[in-house]
Amino acid sequence: MDTMISMWAVVEHMRVASGAAELAIFTAILYWFFTSSRVADMLEVVGERVGGWCGRDSGSLRQTVRARRRHHNDVYSKLDSEIATRTSSLYRVKEGPVVPAPQPPRRPPAGLACARCAPMSRESWHDPKSSDTGSVINILDIGRQNFANGGVVSRYLCDLAQCLNLVKYDYKDVMPSVVNDERFQRAIEDTTQEELEKAKGGKKDDDGRDERLYAETRRKVEARAMKVLMNISSAMSNNVLRLVAWLCHKAIRRIAGGGCSTRSECVERLRRAKAAGLPLVFVPLHRSHFDYILVTFTLYLTGLRPPLVAAGDNMKIPFFGWILRGCGAFYIRRRIDGSEYNGDPIYKSALRAYILNSLGVNNNLEFFIEGGRTRTGKPQPPKAGILSVIMDAYLEGTIDDALLVPVTLNYERLVDGSFVREQLGVPKQMETFWSALRGIWRTLNTDHGGIRVDFNQPISLKELVTSFQKYNYLKAPIERCLSPPNNNLAVNLDRQILYNHSHSSLYGSDVSTNHKMMVEAIGRHLVYDAAQSTALMSTNVVSYVLLAEQRAGCSLQQLQRCVAARAAALSAAGRDLGYSADTAALLAHALDMLGSALVRREGRQRDQIRAQPSLAAALELSYYANALVAHYAANAILATALESIICQQAPEEDTVRHSDLIEASLQLCEVLSQEFILCPPCHRIEERMLEAINSLVADDVISQVQTNEALEEQKWSRRFAKTLEDDDEEQESPDPMRHIKYRVTKSPEADAERRRLLLTIRPLLEAYTMTCKCLSSGPQKQVVTTTLNTLTEEFTQNRMTYGEAVSTDAIRNCHKLLRQWGVIEMYSENRERKIRICSPYENKQNLDDVCTNVYKFNMNTPLLREIVNVK
Structure with missing residues (x-):
């Protein structure tokens, strides 16, 4: 009983305590309600509305109370004055002119399809109601934006939540279709017959085919074919994609202080193109090993289907190769031409069947x-095999059409490190597990700035094929090398460049030359489009200014002015700048x-800037420039050419x-045809040179001088055109431009x-000149090494200013040019690439006569004398 009484007393105490707590809470709520500024403002608005309905003055009850208590407290007078000031300022804003809010800088539309050969693709895949403002999104922030208002776990683990909620895609296994492919089976049968003939030694059995030997040979060939196919095939996995996406979030946040960005309009165009139901073929320019994952990562995070990626077999290293295969990589052999795989029909048919069947299942x-x-940092000529x-x-x-999407990637600082050693002739080291680990560790401990991944407009392959069939000047290819100065470049240069480059190991023997040239033309168009839409980073602009405008060095303020002027000129030319900041901070x-x-950085205040005079610094700066x-x-x-x-x-x-x-400019275009793609194949190079002339005239570098004789000839040409009648005889009017001259402007600017x-x-012309002078018969590797050593000695002895001229790529490109001119022949002997000088040019004088077309552009001009011996 005493226990019950004590328990009841405890309950009563608890009830009293809870009642007191409830009373305290209720009192606090009332206090907050009557003292909160928000509640007071709400009551004021309600009072004004009620007063207005009742026909009373607009003065509120709160204002009346303030007026009564004004002599007790001066706080209300300050509040009233603030309200009056705010009200008067609002009236002034309403009565005055409307000043728009500051807008972010608009970037020019980038990645548009060619208006000449793909007009329908240019008008498609965009929303006509909206305009491209050039807005850029950081793909690392997508998860934070999607889960910012979620629970505590999703807010703090937004990257993980984003990766777990990514869309799962169904990737159909195409291996059965590839095995049953007609060409693949025919290649197996042909290889079986060849090996059977070798095994028999060319002798035929009396009883016909030896069934047992055929069955054994066929089994071996099929086993080899299946091994080749398994080495090629991908193993795309949604779980691996999600894991890699989460790891990429963490890695990119660590290595890219500027984030990983893409243009929002590019993503919207791809989403609309995906609805067409056609396969998307992404064609990126290749800068880093990180490109393999970065494109897939960007597409996956933005809600697009990740693609199957053609990766070199050098990336098939332990563990990392498995990761790439799970992300969609299928491995192809890097070298087919000139290798033991050149005549392997099984590999070619397997790769071809795998690609076609993958496209067939969308x-x-x-x-x-x-x-x-x-x-080198420059876009390279296309390899048109795939x-x-x-x-x-x-x-x-097999497919009704495909949408080709040029992709551009750029880094403020290259992730893979510089290629200086390879440019100086050191052989490329094959990728291994430990080298990959060392590269990843070095990358994760370095800030590489910002990264840009942009996608051009999808271009219809059907439209490109139809358009290129209309360009007659690309047809009737040149069947022999034309050595200067006998070639008519105004007529032959465009198709000569296509003919010289249109070779690939994946072409069949029955493919016509016109077909090869059309594939080469489409490939060059894709490379040109991607290069023109590449976002230029701050390091690109600063490196170019240091090498081309301020090679002798300048002050920090002068460098700022030059960088700002160069950025303004690039923006005016329609190039996208991958940065937006104050010039000093930039x-x-x-x-x-x-x-x-x-x-x-020199000087007492370290305000004198110039490029380091070393060979390695010049090569690495030239990569960015x-x-x-x-x-x-x-x-x-x-x-x-003018100089x-x-x-x-x-x-x-x-x-x-x-x-x-x-x-002269067309001759130099031919010399540097291995280095640059000056215009898309749907434009003539001569047209591009005319645009360049107009650009120099607009910049007041040259001015046009037109004589009276030229004016009279133009009038005659117009009269001739009016009176010309159709007849069978060809009548040619004189070129009205032949009497036009240009005068070089004499001014410091x-x-x-x-x-x-x-x-x-x-620097390229210096490398080409020295390559021609050091040309000799022998192994190409030895000839390249001799040229490199000569260039290095010229630089170290201060007889040449341009360290970036010491480049293996430039020397090899010059050898390709001389082979096209018929000066040298390249052949393989004992698996070694060798050079042989053709008989007409074994005489030094005859060789110099041809190489004069290179020497004359490497002239000694007074404009460059002030930077000579500046190191």
Whole structure:
């Protein structure tokens, strides 16, 4: 009983305590309600509305209470004055002119399809109601935006939540279809018959075919074919994709301080193109091993189907190769031409069947059209092997159409490190498990700035094929090498370039030359489109300014002005800048990214900036600068051709004929045809040179001089055109441009612009000149090493200013040019590449006569004398 009484007393105490707590809470709520400013404002609004309905004055009850208590407390007077000030300012805003809010800088539309050969693709895949503002999104922030208002776990683990909620895609197994492919089975049968003939020694049995030997040989060939097919095939897995996506979130946040960005309009275009039901073929330019995952990562996070990726077999290393295969990689052999795999029909048919069947089940595809990574930073000529397979799939009806999507990637600081050692002739080291680990560790402990991944407009393959069939000047290919100066470049240059490059190991023996040239033309168009839409990073602009505009060094303020002027010129030309910041902050960031190993800061206040004079620094800076070199290549070629004509003329001659300028510029275009893609194949190179002339005239570098004779001839041409009647005889009117001349502007600004353009391609011409002088018969590796050693000695002895001229790529490209001219032959002997000088050019004088077309553009001009011996 006492226990019950005590328990009841405890309950009563608890009830009293809970009642007191409830009373305290209720009192606190009442206090907050009557003292909160928000509640007071709400009561004021309600009071004003009620007063208005009752016909009373607009003064509120709260204002009346404030007026009564104003003599007790001066706080209300301050509040009333603030309200009055705010009200009057609002009236002024309403009565005054409307000032728009500041808008972010608009980027020019990038990645548009060619208006000449793909007009329908250019008008498709975009929302006509909205305009491309150029807005950029950081794909690392997608998860934070999607799960910002979620629970505590999703807010703090937004990356993991984003990866777990990514869409699962069904990837159909195409291996049974590939095994039953007609060409694959025919290749197995042909290989079986060849090996059977070898086993028999060319002798035929009396009883016909030996069934037992045939069955054994067939079993061996089929086992080898299945092994080849298993090495090629991908193993796309949604679980591996999610794991890699989460790891990429963590890795990119660590290595990319500027984030990983893409243009929002690019993603919207791809989403609309995906609804068409056609396979998307992504064609990126190749800069880094990180590209393999980065494109897939960007597409996957933005809600698009990840593609199957063609990766080199050098990436098939333990563990990392399995990860890439799970992300969609299928492995292809890097070297087929000139290797023991060149005549392997089983491999070619297996790769072809795998690609065609993957496209047939509507899988997206990705391949690097340049082949390997660029070692120079410039876009490389296309390798059209896989593109030819896709073309065959369309022409044979395996797919109705495909949408080709050029992709561009750019890094403020290259993830893989520099290619200086390879440019200096050190053989490339094969990727291994430990080298991959060391590379990942080094990358994770370095800030690489910002990363940009952008996608161009999807282009219909059907539309490209139809358009290129209409360009007659690309047909009737040149069947022999044309050595200068006998070739008519104004007529032959465009198709000559296509003919010289249109070779690929995946073409069949029955493919016509016109078909090869069309595939080459489409490949070059894709590379050109991707290069023109590449976002230029701060390190690209600063490196170009240091090498081409301020090679002798300058002050920090002068460098800021030059960088700002160059950025404004690029924006005016329609190029997308991958940064938006104050010039001073931008320059400080770019110099920090480049580092003291590439840029020297001198002076007491460290305000004197110049490029480091070492060979390695020049090569690495040129890698970043070459993104702008490719942009200015056409103008630089024209300015160099102009300077070569001026140096050959008499000092008193101050004009240059239009015809001479065009002829010299086309000759230099042929010389540098291995280095640049100056225009898409749907445009003539001569047209591009005319645009370059107009650009120099607009910049007041040259001015047009038109004589009275030219004016009279133009009038005669117009009269002739009016009176011309149709007849069978061909009548040619004189060229109205032949009497037009150009005068070089004599001003410091014009000289600075000409000097900049000359320095843009001068290192390449130095490399080509030395390659021609060091040419000899023998192993190509030995000839390249000799040329490199000579260039290095010229640089170290201060007889050559341009360290970036010491480049293996430039020397090998010059050898390709000499082979096209018929000067040398390249052949393989004992698995070694060798060079043989053709008999007409074994004489040194005959060789120099041909190489004069290179020497004359590497002239000694007064414009460059002030930077000579500056190191």
